[in-house]
Amino acid sequence: MRSSFVSFTLNGEEKELLIAPGQRLVDVLREQCGAMGTRNGCGQGGCGACTVHVDAVPMLSCLVLAELAEGCDILTIEGAARDRTLHALQEAFVAEAATQCGFCTAGMIMAAKALLDRDPAPQREAVVEALSGNVCRCTGYEPIIAAVLAAAAMLARLPAAAA
Amino acid sequence: MSADITARIREDIFAAERAGVFRAVGRALPRIDARAHVSGSTRYYADRSFPGLLHVVMARSERHHALIGGIDLSAAEAVKGVVRILTHKDVPNNWYTILKLIGMGPDEEPVLAEDRVLYRGEPVAAVLAETADAAREAAGKVRIAYEDLPAVLDIEAAMLTDASAIKPHGSNLFIYDGRDHFHVHCGDTEAAFCEVEHILEHSYQSSPIEHAPVETTGAIAVPEPNGRYSIHSNTQAAFFTLDNAALILGVPFRHLRVIGGTVGGGFGGKVDVIVEPIAVLGAMRTGRPVKYAFSREEEMQVSSPRAAERIRIKDGVMADGRIIARDVRILVDAGAYSRHSPYGTIKAAAHMPGPYTVPNVTINAWCVYTNRTPSSAMRGFGVTIGDFAVEVQMDRIARLLGRDPFELRLQNAYRDGEMKPHRKKVEGAALVEVVQAAAERIGHSLPPEYRAMSSSRKG
Numbered sequence: 001m002r003s004s005f006v007s008f009t010l011n012g013e014e015k016e017l018l019i020a021p022g023q024r025l026v027d028v029l030r031e032q033c034g035a036m037g038t039r040n041g042c043g044q045g046g047c048g049a050c051t052v053h054v055d056a057v058p059m060l061s062c063l064v065l066a067e068l069a070e071g072c073d074i075l076t077i078e079g080a081a082r083d084r085t086l087h088a089l090q091e092a093f094v095a096e097a098a099t100q101c102g103f104c105t106a107g108m109i110m111a112a113k114a115l116l117d118r119d120p121a122p123q124r125e126a127v128v129e130a131l132s133g134n135v136c137r138c139t140g141y142e143p144i145i146a147a148v149l150a151a152a153a154m155l156a157r158l159p160a161a162a163a
Numbered sequence: 164m165s166a167d168i169t170a171r172i173r174e175d176i177f178a179a180e181r182a183g184v185f186r187a188v189g190r191a192l193p194r195i196d197a198r199a200h201v202s203g204s205t206r207y208y209a210d211r212s213f214p215g216l217l218h219v220v221m222a223r224s225e226r227h228h229a230l231i232g233g234i235d236l237s238a239a240e241a242v243k244g245v246v247r248i249l250t251h252k253d254v255p256n257n258w259y260t261i262l263k264l265i266g267m268g269p270d271e272e273p274v275l276a277e278d279r280v281l282y283r284g285e286p287v288a289a290v291l292a293e294t295a296d297a298a299r300e301a302a303g304k305v306r307i308a309y310e311d312l313p314a315v316l317d318i319e320a321a322m323l324t325d326a327s328a329i330k331p332h333g334s335n336l337f338i339y340d341g342r343d344h345f346h347v348h349c350g351d352t353e354a355a356f357c358e359v360e361h362i363l364e365h366s367y368q369s370s371p372i373e374h375a376p377v378e379t380t381g382a383i384a385v386p387e388p389n390g391r392y393s394i395h396s397n398t399q400a401a402f403f404t405l406d407n408a409a410l411i412l413g414v415p416f417r418h419l420r421v422i423g424g425t426v427g428g429g430f431g432g433k434v435d436v437i438v439e440p441i442a443v444l445g446a447m448r449t450g451r452p453v454k455y456a457f458s459r460e461e462e463m464q465v466s467s468p469r470a471a472e473r474i475r476i477k478d479g480v481m482a483d484g485r486i487i488a489r490d491v492r493i494l495v496d497a498g499a500y501s502r503h504s505p506y507g508t509i510k511a512a513a514h515m516p517g518p519y520t521v522p523n524v525t526i527n528a529w530c531v532y533t534n535r536t537p538s539s540a541m542r543g544f545g546v547t548i549g550d551f552a553v554e555v556q557m558d559r560i561a562r563l564l565g566r567d568p569f570e571l572r573l574q575n576a577y578r579d580g581e582m583k584p585h586r587k588k589v590e591g592a593a594l595v596e597v598v599q600a601a602a603e604r605i606g607h608s609l610p611p612e613y614r615a616m617s618s619s620r621k622g
């Protein structure tokens with residue numbers, strides 16, 4: 001089997017990359033695109049640290065073959081901030097002390113962002129459900145849940161264009 | 164951060180320690196690394212690119228305890244992309260023990276197994292290849308011929324006189340200054356047991372606990388133009404790593420430079436020195452950067468967990484609730500090699516009898532080798548399981564006497580200036596205040612004499 005060219009959009013930028021068969025999206029993002037903010041925690045879909053958005057759907061990039069990203073719109077943690085202004089989730093994670101070692105943080109924020117993108121005012125249960133595929137070994141989750149709810153409240157106060 | 168999780172400073176207690184106003188203590192300040200974490204710009208050890216990077220995958224023991232008849236590397240070497248396979252013969256000083264740096268010995272663990280393996284998952288041969296996939300495939304093709312030996316998997320079975328000794332010194336026990344256990348004694352425990360109203364004896368047992376950090380253990384060793392080696396690592400113990408790696412590799416300490424400090428979860432699990440010596444050795448033998456990172460399976464199977472412990476506590480209690488004798492037997496499962504367990508066992512013994520003043524105490528603690536994954540550091544290792552045992556025991560005493568468990572603890576809590584069994588004076592005690600605060604938080608009312616108690620005076 002031979003490598004082939006794959007095109008996708010990464011954080012709004014067009015990419016055309018030579019991809020070997022079987023290469024995982026997480027490795028392509030990290031090693032070929034330099035998007036190191038997507039973490040590789042388990043390589044088996046168990047921890048959620050590698051969560052990215054593929055066409056606005058949160059996916060575990062360690063379980064996605066890079067070839068299948070052809071034509072897709074991919075968003076990683078590097079694309080969550082706009083014009084160097086942190087997203088409300090990122091601000092809330094800082095304010096609520098929702099990070100410790102930080103290794104799960106990017107995946108947590110991407111999973112939470114997918115939730116807020118489709119449900120801007122979630123109940124606590126919806127937050128817990130949205131984060132249920134993401135493992136954090138430091139915080140005990142409560143500050144993370146609080147941060148997502150705080151971000152939702154923050155976004156509700158902003159004009160829609162800024163969100 | 165919500166106000167209810169912000170610590171309130173008891174200014175009455177800490178008055179003597181205050182020089183002016185606290186600037187950070189008692190306030191919720193953002194972590195300095197938080198903005199980097201949320202933007203994804205934090206750089207962990209693996210977030211760097213090195214041209215020509217080689218990958219290590221370890222061929223490991225599939226047996227708990229066995230002699231190695233031979234290692235056949237031919238099929239592994241034939242895998243496309245394999246550059247080199249390291250065995251014990253490549254390691255300059257193959258025998259080490261991590262606590263040598265604080266004077267505990269002897270060297271008793273091989274970096275790579277020689278004629279035998281003592282646990283399932285023990286490293287035998289390190290495959291270096293152009294890709295992680297090639298290294299993994301080749302590691303699966305390393306053929307190790309085993310001759311099985313009886314495995315000792317239970318701590319108490321390992322202590323029996325007829326148990327087969329798995330360690331070269333002919334015993335399954337770590338030797339402390341000529342004794343097969345560590346002990347702390349004060350008073351006359353046997354005599355005190357004759358005077359008490361109640362004797363309460365219970366056993367407590369824990370399982371090994373894996374830290375399971377989201378970032379697995381790993382390091383990248385890079386040859387530098389000046390002949391030295393940089394080690395990008397997620398170790399929690401940069402100097403332990405540097406010194407132990409240099410001793411294993413037989414190079415001056417100054418030849419190694421550890422670059423670390425950013426750890427994707429450690430909890431004590433990244434204190435042993437496991438991946439760095441192999442990564443540097445690979446870099447020395449190939450002249451190329453070498454990455455050795457645990458897979459998730461390896462993190463769960465071979466990274467050292469918190470030791471399993473078996474603790475028996477025998478207490479002598481007076482009718483009024485005073486505990487006047489406490490006899491504790493602690494067995495710590497070190498697994499196959501020492502790592503931090505001999506030290507953890509000392510901590511376990513010295514931590515007894517818990518934060519209570521007991522005049523007659525006997526503590527005996529054994530650090531026991533078994534054919535299990537070596538155990539090591541984890542958050543308060545040596546004391547947390549003991550605390551669990553002691554506090555459950557305290558609840559049982561309270562139940563036996565029909566006493567309030569808060570009051571029983573306040574009555575027996577140690578105070579500043581009292582002597583602990585290992586002959587250190589208590590300083591900065593806070594159990595009384597903590598128990599009072601806990602009772603208040605849950606709306607548990609205490610009689611005035613218990614509310615008036617203080618760690619700084621008896622009564």
